Amino acid sequence: MSTTTASDANRKAPAGERVADWADGRLGIYSLAKANMRKIFPDHWSFMLGEICLYSFLIIILTGVYLTLFFHPSMNEIEYHGSYVPMHGIRMTEAYASTLDISFDVRGGLLIRQIHHWAAVVFLAGMFVHMMRVFFTGAFRKPREINWLFGFLLFVLGMFTGFTGYSLPDDLLSGTGVRFTQGAILSMPIVGTYISMFLFGGEFPGHDIIARFYSIHILLLPGIMLGLVVAHLILVFYHKHTQFPGPGRTNKNVVGMPLLPVYMAKAGGFFFLVFGVIAVISALFTINPIWTMGPYRPDQVSTGAQPDWYMGFAEGLVRVMPGWEINLWGHTLVLGVLIPLVVFGVMLAAIALYPFIESWITGDKREHHLLDRPRNAPTRTALGVAWVTAYMIMLVGGGNDIFATHFHLSINSITWFVRIFFFLGPVIAFIVTKRICLGLQRRDKDKVLHGRESGIIKRLPHGEFVEIHEPLSQAQLHALTAHEQYTPAEIGPSVDENGVERKPSRTEKLRAKLSKGYYGEGNQIPKASVEEYKEITSGHGHH
Amino acid sequence: MSSQEISKESLPSEQDTAHGTAVAENPFADPGLPPHRPRIQDIDERAAKRSERTVALLFTLSMLATIGFIASFVIFPVDKIVYVWPLGHVSATNLSLGLTLGLALFCIGAGAVHWARTLMSDEEVADDRHAIEATPDVKAKVMADFADGARESAIGRRPLIRNTMFGALAMVPLSGVVLLRELGPLPEKKLFHTGWAKGKQLINMNTNEPLRPEDVAVGSLTFAKPQGLEEDDHDFSNKIAKDALMIVRIQPEDIKDKRELEWSHEGIVAFSKICTHVGCPISLYEQQTHHVLCPCHQSTFDLSDGARVIFGPAGHPLPQLRIGVNDKGFLEALGDFDEPVGPAFWERG
Numbered sequence: 001m002s003t004t005t006a007s008d009a010n011r012k013a014p015a016g017e018r019v020a021d022w023a024d025g026r027l028g029i030y031s032l033a034k035a036n037m038r039k040i041f042p043d044h045w046s047f048m049l050g051e052i053c054l055y056s057f058l059i060i061i062l063t064g065v066y067l068t069l070f071f072h073p074s075m076n077e078i079e080y081h082g083s084y085v086p087m088h089g090i091r092m093t094e095a096y097a098s099t100l101d102i103s104f105d106v107r108g109g110l111l112i113r114q115i116h117h118w119a120a121v122v123f124l125a126g127m128f129v130h131m132m133r134v135f136f137t138g139a140f141r142k143p144r145e146i147n148w149l150f151g152f153l154l155f156v157l158g159m160f161t162g163f164t165g166y167s168l169p170d171d172l173l174s175g176t177g178v179r180f181t182q183g184a185i186l187s188m189p190i191v192g193t194y195i196s197m198f199l200f201g202g203e204f205p206g207h208d209i210i211a212r213f214y215s216i217h218i219l220l221l222p223g224i225m226l227g228l229v230v231a232h233l234i235l236v237f238y239h240k241h242t243q244f245p246g247p248g249r250t251n252k253n254v255v256g257m258p259l260l261p262v263y264m265a266k267a268g269g270f271f272f273l274v275f276g277v278i279a280v281i282s283a284l285f286t287i288n289p290i291w292t293m294g295p296y297r298p299d300q301v302s303t304g305a306q307p308d309w310y311m312g313f314a315e316g317l318v319r320v321m322p323g324w325e326i327n328l329w330g331h332t333l334v335l336g337v338l339i340p341l342v343v344f345g346v347m348l349a350a351i352a353l354y355p356f357i358e359s360w361i362t363g364d365k366r367e368h369h370l371l372d373r374p375r376n377a378p379t380r381t382a383l384g385v386a387w388v389t390a391y392m393i394m395l396v397g398g399g400n401d402i403f404a405t406h407f408h409l410s411i412n413s414i415t416w417f418v419r420i421f422f423f424l425g426p427v428i429a430f431i432v433t434k435r436i437c438l439g440l441q442r443r444d445k446d447k448v449l450h451g452r453e454s455g456i457i458k459r460l461p462h463g464e465f466v467e468i469h470e471p472l473s474q475a476q477l478h479a480l481t482a483h484e485q486y487t488p489a490e491i492g493p494s495v496d497e498n499g500v501e502r503k504p505s506r507t508e509k510l511r512a513k514l515s516k517g518y519y520g521e522g523n524q525i526p527k528a529s530v531e532e533y534k535e536i537t538s539g540h541g542h543h
Numbered sequence: 544m545s546s547q548e549i550s551k552e553s554l555p556s557e558q559d560t561a562h563g564t565a566v567a568e569n570p571f572a573d574p575g576l577p578p579h580r581p582r583i584q585d586i587d588e589r590a591a592k593r594s595e596r597t598v599a600l601l602f603t604l605s606m607l608a609t610i611g612f613i614a615s616f617v618i619f620p621v622d623k624i625v626y627v628w629p630l631g632h633v634s635a636t637n638l639s640l641g642l643t644l645g646l647a648l649f650c651i652g653a654g655a656v657h658w659a660r661t662l663m664s665d666e667e668v669a670d671d672r673h674a675i676e677a678t679p680d681v682k683a684k685v686m687a688d689f690a691d692g693a694r695e696s697a698i699g700r701r702p703l704i705r706n707t708m709f710g711a712l713a714m715v716p717l718s719g720v721v722l723l724r725e726l727g728p729l730p731e732k733k734l735f736h737t738g739w740a741k742g743k744q745l746i747n748m749n750t751n752e753p754l755r756p757e758d759v760a761v762g763s764l765t766f767a768k769p770q771g772l773e774e775d776d777h778d779f780s781n782k783i784a785k786d787a788l789m790i791v792r793i794q795p796e797d798i799k800d801k802r803e804l805e806w807s808h809e810g811i812v813a814f815s816k817i818c819t820h821v822g823c824p825i826s827l828y829e830q831q832t833h834h835v836l837c838p839c840h841q842s843t844f845d846l847s848d849g850a851r852v853i854f855g856p857a858g859h860p861l862p863q864l865r866i867g868v869n870d871k872g873f874l875e876a877l878g879d880f881d882e883p884v885g886p887a888f889w890e891r892g
Contacts (some may be wrong), residue, residue, distance in 0.1 A: 040670040058711040077775070083622055091774060107621045110637045111644070118785060176823060176839060179784075183821025183886035193730035193888050201727045203734070203781045204822070208727075240672055248576030255576065262663045269655025276649025277798075283641020284630060298784035299748075299766070299816060301824045303838040318856060319840045327860035330892040336858045337886070368671060401841060406795065411841055412854055428882040474574045481571040533570055 041263045042243035042256035046137075049130040051267060052235075053154075055274040056123040059227060063116040064218060070106055072098040073168065073214035075207045084291055092295035096209045099169040099290055114282035120162050121287070121369060124310040127155045131351070135384050138372035139242045140355040142365065147235040150228050152352045157225050159310050164217040166288060166308055170210055173288075175296025176208060176305050184318070187337035187515035205298060206291045212261075245370045245477035245482035254369070304401055314344050316397025350387065361514045362486055375444070376483040378437035379518040385433040392424045393418055432522075441525035444480050447472060448528040449536050471537070481527050489515035579666045594661040601654035608647035615639035634758060677885075730890070735883050737785040739864055744770040745788065745813065747873040753873040754790070759811050762830040765790040769876070785884050787816035788864060788872075793833055800849035802891060806865040808874065813864040814850050815884040818842055820857040822885045835861075858887055885887050 013021065024030045041047075074094040080087045082097065084104045102109035131151060134140055140148040163181075167174045182204045186524045201208035240254045249255045257263055293302060307315050317340035324335035358380065359365075374381040396403060397418035404411040451469035459469050472480070491512045496502040504512075517523060584591040615636065615667035623635040630638075677685070698705050744753045748766035759765055767788040772779065795810040803812060814835075816824050833847040842855030851862035862884050864876040883891055 040668060083797060105621060105637055107616060108640050110634060111641045114637070114641075165627040179823060180821045180839065186886045186888040187821075189889050191889075193734060193890060196888075197728055197730050197733075198726040199725065203786050208729075239675065240670070247574050248669060250573065252672055254667060254672060255667050255669045257665065257667065262659050262665070265659035265663060266653045269659065272652030273648075273653065274652075276652055278645075279648060280645035283638050297785035299768075299824045301826055301838055305823075305839050306608045318821065321856050321857045323852055323858035324844065324885075325887055327892060331889055332891040333885050333889075334858060334887040359596070366781070367675060377717050384753045388548050401838070415841070415855075437713055474570065474572070475577060477571050478573050482573075513741050528568055528571075537570075 036237065037260045038258040039237070040240075040254050040258060042241050042249075042254060044244060047241065048270060049126060049133050051270055052126040052274055053130055054229065054233070055121055055271045056119045056126060056269070056278065057225070059119040059275055059278060060116060060123060061222065061226075063112045064222075066112050067102065067116060068218060070102045070109060071095070071168070071214075075170070075205075075209045075210050081090070087110050087291065087294075090295065095168060095170040096295045099171070103291060111279075111282055114285075114287050115278055115485055116280050117287045118152065118163060118282050118285075119168070120158075121310075122274075122307065123310075123323075124155075124158050124162060126311070127151070128156060131155060132384070132388070135351075135354070136372075136374040136381055137242070137244075138368065138377055138380065141368040142359060143239055143367050144235070144242075144443040145355040145359070147232060147239070148354060148355050150232045150235070152348075154225055154232065155351075156348060157221050157228070158275060160215060161221040161225065162308055163311055164213040164221065168210060168297050169215060169290045171290040172293040172296050172300060172302055173290075173305055175205070175298070176301055177311075178296075179204065179298065180315075180318070184337055184341055187334035187341065189331075189333060189338070205296070208358065230280070235269050240369070242369050249370065251369050253366070253486045285448040304405070306399060306402065309358045309395070312395035312398035313347075313391050314340070314398070315396035316400075316418065317343055319400055320415050320422070321393075322419075347387070347390070354383075361489070361511060361518055363489060363511075364486070370482070372483060375440040376485075376524075378434045378441070379523055381437050382430040382433040385535045386430040389425045389429035390422055393421050397422070438523075438525055439443045441527075445525060445528045448477055448480050449533060464501050479532075483527065485524060485527060486515075486519040488512070571815060576667060576669065582661065582665065587802045591662060594657065598654045598658045598662070600649045601657065605647045605654070607649035608643045608650065610649060612640060612643035615643055627873060628754065650854055700837070724799075730883050733884070734888060734890075735885055738772055738782050739769050739786060739788075739876045739879045741876065741878045742869070743876045744869065745790065745866065745876065746770055746772075748787075755872055756874060757813055759790055759792045759874075761792045761794065764828040764835075767813070772832040784822075785817065789814050789825065789828075789835070789861075791833065791846055797833070797847050799847055800851075803847075803849045803863060806863050806877075808866050808868055811866065811874065812846060813866045813874075813876075814844075814846060815860040815864070815880060817885040818857060819852075819861060819884075820855070820886060825861070 020029065065425055072094040076094050077091050078094055078097055079099065080090050080092055080097055082100055082105060084100050087100060099113075102113055104110070134148065134151070153517070163177070165177050182196055183199065185196045185199065188195065196204070199209070199212070200206040229479075241256070243249050243254060295302075306312070318337065321336050324339070326333040326335060386468075397415070400411055400414045400418065403409060403414050451471040454468045454470045456468045457465055465522045489512050491504045491508055492502075494502060494504070582792055584594050619635040619639060624632050625635045626632050627638065648723070695697060700701055701876070720841045745767040746752065746769065747754050747758070748768055753770065754765065754767060768783060769786050769788075772782050772786060776782065781830070790811060790813045792811045793807075795804060795807070796812065800806065804810075816826075818825050818837040818839070820837065820840055820842045823837050823844075825835050825837045825844070827836040827838055828834075828846075829836070832845075834843050834845055834853065835850075836843050837855070837857070840856050842857035844850040844855050844857070844861050845853050850863065852858070852860060862880040862882050865879055866874055867877050869875045
């Protein structure tokens with residue numbers, strides 16, 4: 001283009017191309033488009049879970065900006081005289097009053113508030129399920145460990161952004177949640193009272209917390225999250241998407257449809273689908289009706305107080321923990337609150353660290369772009385299910401009052417159930433999941449070696465009935481045998497190269513033990529080998 | 544460009560020639576991408592036309608829904624309530640705006656996805672992956688460049704510069720930390736005191752009148768605040784967060800704790816309403832057993848036994864306020880709580 005004269009270009013190139021030329025001269029967009037416009041994305045339903053998160057995040061930002069136009073993050077007390085009659089004459093903070101105004105006086109305000117809150121619930125749920133997808137299929141393995149961490153941070157920050165967000169209206173329910181947070185902060189040894197005083201600008205509740213949560217909720221956390229989302233997406237592009245094994249799909253290629261047009265239409269359209277569904281949900285189902293709760297007062301509370309679901313497991317930990325307190329040398333160690341806080345952190349940290357733990361156990365330094373079917377990694381799958389079980393048990397603990405009233409159960413027995421099954425449940429889940437995985441592996445092997453059960457029963461001349469097994473196609477055989485199986489790591493030789501006796505280090509022993517737990521005998525079913533297949537299909541004894 | 548990057552061995556045509564031998568050698572070998580199966584729209588133009596009309600219809604529906612959204616916005620007053628089965632009485636604006644917006648958005652999405660699924664090419668293609676790691680010569684070049692840069696900066700040769708720079712960079716964030724000191728006051732002994740003091744009358748929270756012993760019936764639960772604390776006080780919230788009081792009357796012979804009986808007035812006992820777990824106000828009272836339950840985390844206290852914790856996560860009993868009757872016959876405090884109210888903390892001791 002640069003060699004032709006300007007008038008030449010003006011006459012020949014259509015307007016769109018001229019704009020693109022202009023931009024390319026300044027931004028270099030053609031090189032960018034060359035690499036990405038026809039980029040291949042594999043297709044699988046589970047790959048859209050991450051998209052749900054991305055789109056609900058965008059919806060949250062759009063609606064959140066709108067809400068800031070009307071919300072007053074102030075704790076100044078006023079007497080309410082707006083259009084919601086039941087609250088007339090009641091003292092409340094401007095934060096609560098402006099939330100009532102958004103709900104009752106701004107046309108469409110309630111809708112946007114509800115879309116904002118529903119989208120937040122969907123965002124967190126989406127991230128939870130998306131992370132499960134990535135975990136159970138092994139998509140976190142090299143080279144994607146960093147992206148796993150980015151996603152993990154988004155999940156954790158999302159929880160706290162959600163918490164600071166639903167605390168802003170300063171209603172009775174959310175104020176109780178803030179009080180709970182302050183009580184939890186106080187339990188921290190040495191620094192607890194200081195952090196509480198600094199966070200609240202003095203004693204609870206003070207006059208600052210709403211304004212401070214506001215700046216954390218609309219600026220600090222979403223700012224960090226936006227950066228993380230961009231980094232997450234850049235890495236997805238850069239690494240190229242993972243894919244399930246199958247005919248034509250190898251660790252060295254990526255099979256699917258090009259970004260332009262198919263993926264752009266599908267993914268772009270999916271944004272509107274997510275937004276549309278959330279808008280309809282918000283039209284039909286009330287979320288967080290703050291006008292039924294009344295303004296926050298530290299001496300009042302409602303029964304059945306529940307946080308948003310994603311905080312439920314932290315709530316459960318706090319509810320079921322026995323009230324241990326240690327008083328020593330004039331100080332109090334509030335274990336009853338501190339231990340739940342620590343367990344909360346440890347459970348989250350376990351997610352963050354898992355990819356590094358697994359790669360240490362396998363010692364595998366190669367890149368992995370082909371996904372595992374969950375059954376083919378029984379120990380990993382079982383660990384994941386055990387974690388989810390512990391999480392779900394704690395959700396029950398967090399809602400013990402709701403479970404008690406709805407199922408007419410004793411709250412004490414629910415609490416004891418949660419206390420016991422927080423430890424027992426994951427063990428049972430681990431064992432059961434592993435059994436199921438191994439069973440499915442056996443079935444796969446059986447299918448490979450003996451074919452698919454056709455459902456056709458044949459009567460042999462001597463009267464015996466047999467079911468006819470159809471051999472699998474080569475594509476199916478390949479898909480069922482494409483996964484790699486590790487052999488357990490051995491402890492190195494007990495004698496070094498000079499013949500001197502060498503004591504294996506403790507970490508070496510631990511690694512060998514874990515590796516055996518993952519890949520040892522009985523912890524995975526050896527996949528069908530070509531020899532086995534040939535022996536069986538070569539004729540004799542096959543029905 | 545993608546055609547150049549397709550890995551040759553996974554292409555169906557390439558694989559087909561090698562098919563026979565591959566199976567003989569290895570029945571599990573990758574047969575390559577399966578051949579593309581045309582959809583009805585690929586071979587029947589009428590079906591493609593139908594798809595086109597469906598997509599256009601969806602996009603048109605979206606436009607109509609947006610017009611509906613604007614119409615609803617104009618037509619319905621913000622406080623209009625309508626009855627819609629099975630939802631009940633709902634806000635007309637919220638329902639109409641939400642449904643029209645949802646439809647307008649959903650139809651765009653449905654149209655785009657239907658377009659992609661039925662009319663755009665659905666032929667799967669393969670792209671090569673590039674190794675994430677750099678090749679050894681790229682790495683060698685980078686290391687050499689870095690060594691050059693480091694040498695030219697002389698950072699290794701002039702440790703004085705390096706060490707002072709690290710020192711300065713490590714210290715400069717301290718300014719930011721110091722500024723955070725202004726976020727709030729130091730805890731000092733603030734959490735140890737409440738608004739209660741000797742001679743302060745117990746004011747009924749509901750009637751705003753001083754309480755007499757005869758106002759407190761057996762089996763009732765009364766909430767009180769200290770005399771002089773008003774709802775429109777600037778720091779009412781901070782005060783009531785510590786001062787809130789819970790008063791019940793128990794038959795003196797039913798009180799098991801000796802000190803509790805001593806600190807009561809004829810069986811009228813006053814306890815902090817703020818849970819010792821994480822600070823929720825306790826509000827559920829069981830008359831028969833004299834148990835109170837915190838509705839947040841279900842800590843249960845026995846008010847007839849020094850507010851001992853009998854269930855739940857609270858770590859210590861509710862603090863009791865020592866009360867008596869003044870010469871006018873009103874209930875009054877005989878001092879502040881003798882321990883901090885609310886959640887436990889490190890300095891509590």
